Amino acid sequence: xxxxxxxxxxxxxxxxxxxxxxxxxxxxxxxxxxxxxxxxxxxxxxxxxxxxxxxxxxxxxxxxxxxxxxxxxxxxxxxxxxxxxxxxxxxxxxxxxxxxxxxxxxxxxxxxxxxxxxxxxxxxxxxxxxxxxxxxxxxxxxxxxxxxxxxxxxxxxxxxxxxxxxxxxxxxxxxxxxxxxxxxxxxxxxxxxxxxxxxxxxxxxxxxxxxxxxxxxxxxxxxxxxxxxxxxxxxxxxxxxxxxxxxxxxxxxxxxxxxxxxxxxxxxxxxxxxxxxxxxxxxxxxxxxxxxxxxxxxxxxxxxxxxxxxxxxxxxxxxxxxxxxxxxxxx
Amino acid sequence: xxxxxxxxxxxxxxxxxxxxxxxxxxxxxxxxxxxxxxxxxxxxxxxxxxxxxxxxxxxxxxxxxxxxxxxxxxxxxxxxxxxxxxxxxxxxxxxxxxxxxxxxxxxxxxxxxxxxxxxxxxxxxxxxxxxxxxxxxxxxxxxxxxxxxxxxxxxxxxxxxxxxxxxxxxxxxxxxxxxxxxxxxxxxxxxxxxxxxxxxxxxxxxxxxxxxxxxxxxxxxxxxxxxxxxxxxxxxxxxxxxxxxxxxxxxxxxxxxxxxxxxxxxxxxxxxxxxxxxxxxxxxxxxxxxxxxxxxxxxxxxxxxxxxxxxxx
Numbered sequence: 001x002x003x004x005x006x007x008x009x010x011x012x013x014x015x016x017x018x019x020x021x022x023x024x025x026x027x028x029x030x031x032x033x034x035x036x037x038x039x040x041x042x043x044x045x046x047x048x049x050x051x052x053x054x055x056x057x058x059x060x061x062x063x064x065x066x067x068x069x070x071x072x073x074x075x076x077x078x079x080x081x082x083x084x085x086x087x088x089x090x091x092x093x094x095x096x097x098x099x100x101x102x103x104x105x106x107x108x109x110x111x112x113x114x115x116x117x118x119x120x121x122x123x124x125x126x127x128x129x130x131x132x133x134x135x136x137x138x139x140x141x142x143x144x145x146x147x148x149x150x151x152x153x154x155x156x157x158x159x160x161x162x163x164x165x166x167x168x169x170x171x172x173x174x175x176x177x178x179x180x181x182x183x184x185x186x187x188x189x190x191x192x193x194x195x196x197x198x199x200x201x202x203x204x205x206x207x208x209x210x211x212x213x214x215x216x217x218x219x220x221x222x223x224x225x226x227x228x229x230x231x232x233x234x235x236x237x238x239x240x241x242x243x244x245x246x247x248x249x250x251x252x253x254x255x256x257x258x259x260x261x262x263x264x265x266x267x268x269x270x271x272x273x274x275x276x277x278x279x280x281x282x283x284x285x286x287x288x289x290x291x292x293x294x295x296x297x298x299x300x301x302x303x304x305x306x307x308x309x310x311x312x313x314x315x316x317x318x319x320x321x322x323x324x325x326x327x328x329x330x331x
Numbered sequence: 332x333x334x335x336x337x338x339x340x341x342x343x344x345x346x347x348x349x350x351x352x353x354x355x356x357x358x359x360x361x362x363x364x365x366x367x368x369x370x371x372x373x374x375x376x377x378x379x380x381x382x383x384x385x386x387x388x389x390x391x392x393x394x395x396x397x398x399x400x401x402x403x404x405x406x407x408x409x410x411x412x413x414x415x416x417x418x419x420x421x422x423x424x425x426x427x428x429x430x431x432x433x434x435x436x437x438x439x440x441x442x443x444x445x446x447x448x449x450x451x452x453x454x455x456x457x458x459x460x461x462x463x464x465x466x467x468x469x470x471x472x473x474x475x476x477x478x479x480x481x482x483x484x485x486x487x488x489x490x491x492x493x494x495x496x497x498x499x500x501x502x503x504x505x506x507x508x509x510x511x512x513x514x515x516x517x518x519x520x521x522x523x524x525x526x527x528x529x530x531x532x533x534x535x536x537x538x539x540x541x542x543x544x545x546x547x548x549x550x551x552x553x554x555x556x557x558x559x560x561x562x563x564x565x566x567x568x569x570x571x572x573x574x575x576x577x578x579x580x581x582x583x584x585x586x587x588x589x590x591x592x593x594x595x596x597x598x599x600x601x602x603x604x605x606x607x608x609x610x611x612x613x614x615x616x617x618x619x620x621x622x623x624x625x626x627x628x629x630x631x632x633x634x635x636x637x638x639x640x641x642x643x644x
Contacts, residue, residue: 072542085536089558102545
């Protein structure tokens with residue numbers, strides 16, 4: 001496994017900016033999650049590291065080696081594609097064995113058999129090994145496509161929303177499995193997801209992309225607790241952070257144009273009175289949708305307390321994040 | 332149990348469609364059937380009027396196709412020992428003896444070499460070109476494709492005289508290589524266009540996956556693209572083979588001896604005292620077989636190939 005370093009990595013497609021000047025160091029053995037909305041450049045970043053796209057500018061280093069001019073095969077990366085890309089003319093077994101049979105790896109037959117069986121067991125697809133790749137459900141295809149990466153021991157795994165079409169149970173299983181693989185093999189993984197739980201539970205580092213730029217890079221906790229902008233703050237947190245005018249609760253903190261309140265940072269029983277709009281009972285906790293001066297505020301509440309729409313609740317901010325007019329964090 | 336479906340045609344329209352197809356098949360197959368029947372007639376039966384549909388089958392046409400014969404006088408005939416083989420017997424009945432084998436075997440072999448050779452070459456070059464047009468950014472790709480197609484916009488025979496002169500200069504006249512190159516040149520535009528359509532339909536993600544999995548682009552092409560293009564390759568190969576196999580005009584013009592194919596040869600089979608129709612029909616029948624076998628062998632691909640792109644799974 002290896003460290004991956006991006007220096008001023010840039011790529012445009014015609015007039016569309018893919019990524020613009022990304023500097024990022026993915027430490028050896030790290031599990032880095034890339035976050036960002038569609039079009040932020042997450043997939044492009046993976047493709048540039050893999051060598052499927054040529055850089056317009058900048059450098060990529062894998063394990064200290066400059067790989068700009070190397071082919072994807074020479075770079076020794078494994079990639080899980082969002083659209084699976086299983087070989088339709090091959091069986092599941094042959095799909096899994098395909099990378100091992102490549103001229104670069106040229107794995108002995110018995111080792112291929114062993115590795116394919118092992119990966120199939122982990123991904124719970126042993127009973128489908130002799131099926132054609134086209135005879136699988138979406139979730140099964142996705143598992144095979146993860147398996148095709150996991151049979152190898154590449155310098156770095158690149159994964160583009162690998163768990164997106166799995167059911168909840170399997171997703172949880174595989175999340176734990178991927179994390180275990182990363183921890184036990186010391187694998188370096190760069191992972192794109194929209195799923196906040198995946199990001200928070202698996203990542204050692206989170207990179208937030210906005211319009212092709214890396215706007216913040218840090219531990220998941222750091223990104224959650226210390227976002228450097230409204231944009232980053234909005235990327236993590238479910239329900240989303242409440243972005244409110246700075247003076248909603250009386251005098252604004254100095255220089256604060258907007259304040260950001262995580263749902264857990266709303267204190268009840270003091271401050272201003274807000275109306276209860278909607279109550280969502282989620283079992284272990286309850287979400288309250290409150291309205292205050294036309295602003296919607298979502299907060300968490302005691303699951304045993306009885307809230308009714310139309311009730312009033314006094315709320316006050318606790319440790320708000322303060323942002324200036326352009327959305328940058330001031331403190 | 333009865334069922335009703337919106338997409339399933341009604342019984343009556345199925346019958347109607349079936350009848351139409353069978354009628355059409357009969358109309359197209361009657362000439363073929365007539366040729367095959369004629370191959371098994373005796374020369375007098377083949378030209379009798381009214382035509383004979385029921386007749387006593389004979390292999391005389393096939394014997395005449397594969398042999399050359401000379402007529403000898405009754406005395407010389409009587410002096411010969413009795414015929415050793417069944418085909419000699421057939422020939423003797425017409426007061427003739429077998430002088431040697433005919434050229435049909437050679438001509439047929441020439442057709443096989445030239446037909447399959449040019450098909451193979453068209454497919455190899457066509458697949459590579461189609462892949463390049465489909466996957467790479469080629470300067471002026473659209474113009475090049477149009478240029479390739481434009482070679483089909485006139486009847487090939489329109490350039491017969493320049494080609495004839497050129498071939499004579501280059502020493503390609505009446506050679507296998509010359510004919511293979513010529514048919515390949517004609518077929519390649521069809522091959523490139525057809526195959527490009529098929530390869531365009533194969534998502535490039537498969538190749539990208541193969542590149543990541545440790546393969547070079549050529550290996551990815553060979554291991555991932557080619558198997559999936561098999562349908563297109565098979566149907567393109569059939570079209571190329573049919574053209575090269577049946578081509579007559581250039582074959583007449585450019586070949587006469589060593590590289591002559593079967594189409595110009597068959598009509599030259601002359602019997603003693605006129606055209607030997609059963610032998611000509613026998614030649615045509617044998618000539619049909621390779622293309623028929625090739626087409627039947629690939630028919631599953633052909634059906635899927637002809638309707639390609641109509642419905643995507």
